[in-house]
Amino acid sequence: MPADSPVNELALAAIEADAQAKALRTSRNELNKIPFSMLYAFVNDPQFIPPLDFNAQINADNDAQQNLDLLLEKASLVHMPMLAAASSGDSILRETDAATIRLTASRAEPEQVYLQIQMKDVDAPMPSRLFVRKSGEQWIRMNLSEFVDAKVQELLAANDPVTQALNAPDSEVYLR
Amino acid sequence: MATVLENLNLEDGKSEALRSALACISEASAADGGPRYAARVCRALGRIVVCRSYAKPIMELSHLLACASVRDGRFEDVFWGIDRASVGEFRRSFADFENVSPRVQVTDDGVTHKLSDGDFQVSYGRMPFLAALLEFMIMALGYQKIDELTKPLTQTSLSESRVLDVAKSLQRSLYGYLKDHIPPAQRQRRERHFLNYVAERGGNRTGADAISDSIVLDYWVAFADKDDIEAKTYRGVYETAVRLITALDSAQDRLAGSHAASIGTDYEAGEIDPADIEVVSVALDEGEGPLARIQEICGEQIKFVNSNEADLFSEIPLATGTGRRLPVSVLRNGVFGASQLRMTTALRRKTSMKDVFPSIADKIYRTKLQTYRDAIEVTERLALASFWLLHQERRAEAINLALRLAPDLNWEALLGSTDEDQADNVVSLVRTNAIQNFYATEARAKGNELESLLADAKRAWRSVNRAGFKEPSPHDVDIVEEAVPDVLRLIETVHRFLERDIHSVDWPYFEEHDIGVFRDVLNSLYSFEMSEAKDAS
Numbered sequence A: 001m002p003a004d005s006p007v008n009e010l011a012l013a014a015i016e017a018d019a020q021a022k023a024l025r026t027s028r029n030e031l032n033k034i035p036f037s038m039l040y041a042f043v044n045d046p047q048f049i050p051p052l053d054f055n056a057q058i059n060a061d062n063d064a065q066q067n068l069d070l071l072l073e074k075a076s077l078v079h080m081p082m083l084a085a086a087s088s089g090d091s092i093l094r095e096t097d098a099a100t101i102r103l104t105a106s107r108a109e110p111e112q113v114y115l116q117i118q119m120k121d122v123d124a125p126m127p128s129r130l131f132v133r134k135s136g137e138q139w140i141r142m143n144l145s146e147f148v149d150a151k152v153q154e155l156l157a158a159n160d161p162v163t164q165a166l167n168a169p170d171s172e173v174y175l176r
Numbered sequence B: 001m002a003t004v005l006e007n008l009n010l011e012d013g014k015s016e017a018l019r020s021a022l023a024c025i026s027e028a029s030a031a032d033g034g035p036r037y038a039a040r041v042c043r044a045l046g047r048i049v050v051c052r053s054y055a056k057p058i059m060e061l062s063h064l065l066a067c068a069s070v071r072d073g074r075f076e077d078v079f080w081g082i083d084r085a086s087v088g089e090f091r092r093s094f095a096d097f098e099n100v101s102p103r104v105q106v107t108d109d110g111v112t113h114k115l116s117d118g119d120f121q122v123s124y125g126r127m128p129f130l131a132a133l134l135e136f137m138i139m140a141l142g143y144q145k146i147d148e149l150t151k152p153l154t155q156t157s158l159s160e161s162r163v164l165d166v167a168k169s170l171q172r173s174l175y176g177y178l179k180d181h182i183p184p185a186q187r188q189r190r191e192r193h194f195l196n197y198v199a200e201r202g203g204n205r206t207g208a209d210a211i212s213d214s215i216v217l218d219y220w221v222a223f224a225d226k227d228d229i230e231a232k233t234y235r236g237v238y239e240t241a242v243r244l245i246t247a248l249d250s251a252q253d254r255l256a257g258s259h260a261a262s263i264g265t266d267y268e269a270g271e272i273d274p275a276d277i278e279v280v281s282v283a284l285d286e287g288e289g290p291l292a293r294i295q296e297i298c299g300e301q302i303k304f305v306n307s308n309e310a311d312l313f314s315e316i317p318l319a320t321g322t323g324r325r326l327p328v329s330v331l332r333n334g335v336f337g338a339s340q341l342r343m344t345t346a347l348r349r350k351t352s353m354k355d356v357f358p359s360i361a362d363k364i365y366r367t368k369l370q371t372y373r374d375a376i377e378v379t380e381r382l383a384l385a386s387f388w389l390l391h392q393e394r395r396a397e398a399i400n401l402a403l404r405l406a407p408d409l410n411w412e413a414l415l416g417s418t419d420e421d422q423a424d425n426v427v428s429l430v431r432t433n434a435i436q437n438f439y440a441t442e443a444r445a446k447g448n449e450l451e452s453l454l455a456d457a458k459r460a461w462r463s464v465n466r467a468g469f470k471e472p473s474p475h476d477v478d479i480v481e482e483a484v485p486d487v488l489r490l491i492e493t494v495h496r497f498l499e500r501d502i503h504s505v506d507w508p509y510f511e512e513h514d515i516g517v518f519r520d521v522l523n524s525l526y527s528f529e530m531s532e533a534k535d536a537s
Helices: A006-025 A036-044 A054-059 A062-075 A161-167 B002-027 B039-051 B055-068 B076-080 B087-095 B124-141 B143-154 B160-181 B189-201 B213-223 B234-256 B274-283 B290-298 B307-313 B327-349 B364-392 B397-405 B424-440 B449-463 B474-501 B507-526 B528-536
Strands: A078-080 A085-088 A091-095 A099-105 A112-119 A129-133 A140-143 A151-157 A172-175 B104-106 B110-115 B118-123
Touching: A006 B002, A006 B039, A006 B189, A006 B234, A006 B274, A036 A062, A036 B076, A036 B124, A054 A062, A062 B076, A062 B143, A078 A099, A091 A161, A099 A161, A099 A172, A112 A161, A129 A161, A140 A161, A151 A161, B002 B039, B002 B124, B002 B160, B039 B124, B039 B274, B055 B076, B055 B110, B055 B118, B055 B124, B055 B143, B055 B160, B076 B087, B076 B124, B087 B124, B110 B124, B110 B160, B118 B124, B118 B160, B124 B143, B124 B160, B143 B160, B189 B213, B189 B234, B213 B234, B213 B327, B213 B507, B234 B274, B234 B327, B290 B307, B290 B474, B307 B364, B327 B364, B327 B474, B327 B507, B364 B397, B364 B449, B364 B474, B364 B507, B397 B424, B397 B449, B397 B474, B507 B528
Parallel strands: none
Antiparallel strands: A078 A172, A085 A091, A091 A099, A099 A112, A112 A151, A129 A140, A129 A172, B104 B110, B110 B118
C-alpha cells in the first residue's frame, strides 16, 4: 500500500485530530472564563454558594457579564430598571406594574432597615430571590423569605451591601 | 519582525479562548464538587470541534432545544436545572414533559419531536453530550447569540424545515468561530516517517498488517540515534506503532463500509470526510479502554485496580488488533522500554545506572508474563468478591457476573418447573421466579453450582483488603455495579492477550536475541555499561 493511500491518509488525519483535541483540552492558563452552568446556578439555585472570587472573575469576564444579564432578564419575574427609585424622607420606593420595593429606616434601631416587597398580582408566582446592582458594579444576590399575602418583609443591617445598593437610586433590581 | 510576533501572539490568544471555552466544560462542577460533564463527553466534544463534524449533533441539539422549550419557551431549565448532565437526570427531567404538548412524546429511550412532516428522536444517552455542546456554544458564541438563533424553536407551530434552518444557522456561526480560533493541525511527522518506513519494508503486506515486531525494532535501531526524527526511546516508537495500527485498522473498516461513498467528498482529490476522521479518532481514544473506564468510575473509592496493577495493565494493548500484531513488542516495551526510562531518569538525576538493565538470567519475558498473570488473577478474585456483594444487595449486575463467572451454571434448577407447553405470560412469571430464586440462593461450599460459586465469592469477599471492599456504603455498591462490566472487559482482554495473542512466541529465543540488541543500542545512546563499571569500581 503506498504511503499516501486513502486508508493511510485517513489514519494520519485522525491521529492529527486526536493530538489536536488533546492539546486543546489542556488550557495553558488558569481557567479565565466562568462556566455558564455556574451563572445559571447563581441566578436560579438558592443553595448555590458562589466561589469567593466570583465577583472578581465576573469583573474580568465581559462575556460572563453579558450572559448573566440575559439570564436574569429571561428568568426574572420583575425588573426594576435604573432610575426607578423615588426617595421620600427616610424611605426609598421602587414601583412597577408588577411590584413595589420599599426600604425604610428602622426607628427603633438606626443601624437597621426594613425591606418590604409587595407583589401586585396575588395569584402570580412569588419571587424567592432579589438581585440588585449599583451602576458600574456587580450583581448582589439575596434569598427572600416566603411571601405571605403577596408580601414579604426582611430586616437588614444599614451597612449590608444589599441595603447600600438599594439605597442608590440608580441601582437596577430583579426579583426572581 | 514585530508584526510577525504580534500576529503569533494574536493567534495564540484566539486559540487560548477556544481552549478556555472547552476547559469551562471539563471544569464545570456539580453541587458535590464532582464533574458536571463526564470525561468521555468532554473528549467527544473536543473531537467534533477539531474534526468539525458538528452538523449532525447540532441538528439533534436543535430538536432537543425545541422539545425542551415546549413548556414555557425556556430550554435553560432542562439543560441546567439538573445538577449533573447524566442520562438519569435527563430522564427524570423529561418525565415532567409527558402530555405537555402533542409535539413532544416522552418514551423509555428518549424524547420524540413529532412534527407534521416527520418525527425526530433524541435518546437520553445522547443528551449529556448535546448539553455539553450547547454550553460550549454559549461559551464560544455568547448566550445572546444562541438565544437569538434558537428563538424560532420556541414557536408553537414548527416544521422540520424550520428546525433545519435553525440548525444551519447555528452551524454557520460555529464554523465562523472555529475558523478564527482553531489552531492549524500539527503534521504528525513521526507517524508519517514511520509509515513511509513501513511502506518501504512491508513487502506484500499493507495497512496495519505491514507493521510487525521486527519492523518496530528495526526502525528504533535505525533511528534511535538520529537527531532529525524523534525516535530515541523504544517506548515512543512502540506507541507510534500502536497508534498507527489502531488508526489504520479503524480507517480500513470505515472506508471498506458503506461510508466510503459519502456524498460531497472528493476522495480522488484527497479530501477526507470529517465524519470519517471523527470515527477513526474515537478508536484512538484511550479513555474508552476498560482500564481507563475503571479508573474513571472508581476513582480512589473502589480499588479494583491499584496503581501497580494499573501500570502493568497499561503495558498490555487493550485495543483489539495490536497485541495480535505486535506480541513481542508488547513485552519489549514492558521490559526494555521501562529499562530505558530508568536509564534516562538516572542520567537526569545523576544517580547510579547499576541494575537498570535486566539480566538474561531473569528470564525477562517469561517473568514479565507471570506478573501479568498474577495481576489479572487478583482482578478476577475482586470480580468474584463483587459477585458476593452485588448478590447480597440484589443488584441486576450480579446476574451478568454469575453468567460470566460460571457460564455453565444450571439455570434450570432456578426455574423450578419447566413445562415446555407454557404460554408466554407464564414464561415471564417463571423468569421472575428464577430471578427471585437466584437472589434467595445461599452460599454452600458443597451445594449446587450457584451455591458453591456463592461460597467461593463469600470467601473472596472476606479475604479482600482494599478500599471500597470493607463495609461499602450504598454509593460504593453503585460504583461497583457500574464498574463491573469494564472489570470483566479488562479480564477478558488481558486473557485474550495472554492466551491467544502471544501463544506461539518462542520466548527463550527472543530473550536471548533482544538482550543483545537492546544492550548495543542503549550503550551507544547512554554508555550505561561504562557507567556501571565506573560505579562498581
